[in-house]
Amino acid sequence: MFYESQDINKKNEYRDSLKIIGSLSNLFSDSNVPYLYYRIAEKIFCNSFSANDLSRGDVALDAIKNNIGIGLKTFLAGNNKSFQKVAEFNKDKPLYENKSPAKLIQAVAELRNERIKFTENLYGIDKSIYHCVIRDENSFKLYEENMNYVDIDNITDVKKVKNSIRFNDAIHDYSFNISKSTLTKRFNTSSLLDEFNVEILKNPLEDIRNCILQNELLYSSDNNIKDTVYLPLYGKNKTVYEKSGLNQWNANGRLRNENEVYLPIPVNVHKKSPAFFPDRDSPFNLKLPKGDVLQVKVCQDNSKALMSYSNRELGQWILRDVLSLEEGELVTYEKLQILGVDSVRIDKIDNINFEINFASLGSFENYLESN
Structure with a gap:
C-alpha cells in the first residue's frame, strides 16, 4: 500500500x-x-x-x-x-x-x-x-x-x-x-x-x-491559474462529427494521419474570453495531466480549432492513450457519455503556458452560462 x-x-x-x-x-x-x-x-x-x-x-x-x-x-x-x-x-x-x-x-x-x-x-x-x-x-x-x-x-x-x-x-x-x-x-x-x-x-x-x-500571520494565494475556459468535444446536438474535431483523421481530401484531431473552439468561447488564447498560428505550450507538454496553436478560419504542431500528437494522447480507441474507430458522444466526460478544461498560466484536463458532462454548457 x-x-x-x-x-x-x-x-x-x-x-x-x-x-x-x-x-x-x-x-x-x-x-x-x-x-x-x-x-x-x-x-x-x-x-x-x-x-x-x-x-x-x-x-x-x-x-x-x-x-x-x-x-x-x-x-x-x-x-x-x-x-x-x-x-x-x-x-x-x-x-x-x-x-x-x-x-x-x-x-x-x-x-x-x-x-x-x-x-x-x-x-x-x-x-x-x-x-x-x-x-x-x-x-x-x-x-x-x-x-x-x-x-x-x-x-x-x-x-x-x-x-x-x-x-x-x-x-x-x-x-x-x-x-x-x-x-x-x-x-x-x-x-x-x-x-x-x-x-x-x-x-x-x-x-x-x-x-x-x-x-501577525500574512495571507497569500499560491493559485497560479490566471483564467479558464472549457471546450466541447462535440458539435451541435451533442454529436461528435464523423469527419471533423476528434474524427478529423476521417475527413475527405488529402491523406491524413490516423491520429489527426483538433479541439473545436466555438465562437462563444472567443466572445466570452477574447484574450484567453494567443493569436492565430502563434505557438504556445499545453501541459497534459501526466506532465508532458505539447506545442499547440489556434488555427483555421475564425480561430475555430486548437491543434498540436505535429497534428498527430494531440490525437495520440486523446484517442489512443486516454480513450483507448483502435485506429479507425470513431469517437461518438455515447463513448464520451460512458466515460462521464464531454469537454476539456483549459487553464491559462501565462501567455504561453496552458494546461488541459478532461471535464465532466455538461461542463461546457455550465461555463457558457456562468458570469
Whole structure:
C-alpha cells in the first residue's frame, strides 16, 4: 500500500496536520468524534506527501503519486464495515434506467470500470488504491485497500431492497441507490495502518484569534491559474462529427494521419474570453495531466480549432492513450457519455503556458452560462 512506504517525516507531518484540523472540531460540532471535511483531508494528504491533486479533474481518483492513483475518503468508524459512496451516476440514468435489477447492475458496473480505466489511462497510473481517514471518538484511524474493478463475470446475489440494489462480485459487497444514482461499497476497516489521538480544543475560535494576533500571520494565494475556459468535444446536438474535431483523421481530401484531431473552439468561447488564447498560428505550450507538454496553436478560419504542431500528437494522447480507441474507430458522444466526460478544461498560466484536463458532462454548457 501507499502509506507504509512513505518517509517517516512525511507520515509525521501528515498525522500532525490531521491532528491540527481535528482539534478545531468544536467550530462545527459538539461531538467527541473529530470533524474532518473531505476537501481538507484531500489537501492535507497532497501537501504532506507531495502528491498531485486531481480534485479539479472530475475523475475517479483524488490524487496520484509515483504512478499510484489514490481515492481519498473520510468517514465514521461505526461498526468497521460500513458502506461508503465510491461513484455517482446522476448524469447517466438514460444508460441504465428501466432495466431489470441484474441488467441495471451490469450497466453500472461497466460504467464504474470504464471510468477507473479512463482515469488510469489519463494519468499513466499503474495501480489504484483507497486511502481512508476513519473518524472515531477522540482519534483518527488510517486504512488502505486496493481499488478493484468490479468483477462483472462474478456478480452474484443481486437483490433489490427498497430503493437500493445490493450485489457481490466475490471481492466486495456493493449497493446501488436508485434514486440518488450512487454506488456504495462496503469497507471492512478492522485492520488498520495507523491510529492516533486527537485533542479537541474547547474554544478553537479564541485560540485561532490569539495565534493570528501574536504571530501577525500574512495571507497569500499560491493559485497560479490566471483564467479558464472549457471546450466541447462535440458539435451541435451533442454529436461528435464523423469527419471533423476528434474524427478529423476521417475527413475527405488529402491523406491524413490516423491520429489527426483538433479541439473545436466555438465562437462563444472567443466572445466570452477574447484574450484567453494567443493569436492565430502563434505557438504556445499545453501541459497534459501526466506532465508532458505539447506545442499547440489556434488555427483555421475564425480561430475555430486548437491543434498540436505535429497534428498527430494531440490525437495520440486523446484517442489512443486516454480513450483507448483502435485506429479507425470513431469517437461518438455515447463513448464520451460512458466515460462521464464531454469537454476539456483549459487553464491559462501565462501567455504561453496552458494546461488541459478532461471535464465532466455538461461542463461546457455550465461555463457558457456562468458570469
